[in-house]
Amino acid sequence: MTYPRSFSHIGLSVPDLDAAVKFYSEVFGFYVIMPPTEITEETDTAIGMMCNDVFGAGYGGFRIAHLVTSDGIGIELFEFRNSEKPENNLEFWKTSVFHFCVQDPDLEGLLEKVVEYGGKQRMPVREYYPDEKPYRMVYVEDPFGIVFEIYSHSYELTYSAGAYQHEVK
Secondary structure, three states, X not given: OOOXXXXXXXXXXXXXXXXXXXXXXXXXXOEEEXXXXXXXXXXXXXXXXXXXXXXXXXXXXXXXXXXXXXXXXXXXXXXXXXXXXOOOOOOOOOOOOOOOEEEOOOHHHHHHHHHHOOOEEOOOOEEOOOOOOOOEEEEEEOOOOOEEEEEOOOHHHHHHOOOOOOOOO
């Protein structure tokens, strides 16, 4: 039998690790469980071998920090030496992860803070059930170009209520 697994963490590549740690810890309150740390390319340790397996020989090293959300989901932030910010970081038609979502009942307050800290609002706040239920969402971007969503209510609550269903007459 297949059962639902838990989500452990997401890895984000950023051009400035210190600024990203500040943004995600101060805007979202994520806990820093490992401050920015330098990783050098090597093959003498288990971590070194894993990095070579993932990035290939010659990656040269990187900086990394680990943060965690209030519900224990990890946020791994990577700063690679040859980091590039793409001109269009929302190529939704390409196979990839194109966003993640953070939940806060004070969606508008969090949105304000995202913008105050250098992020960008990508759309107006929208309601899933106007005049029925207070479920709201908005797409935003962090100061490094990473696109994400903010929900006012849980994913489960929002979609189990049939957000995309139309009334049949």
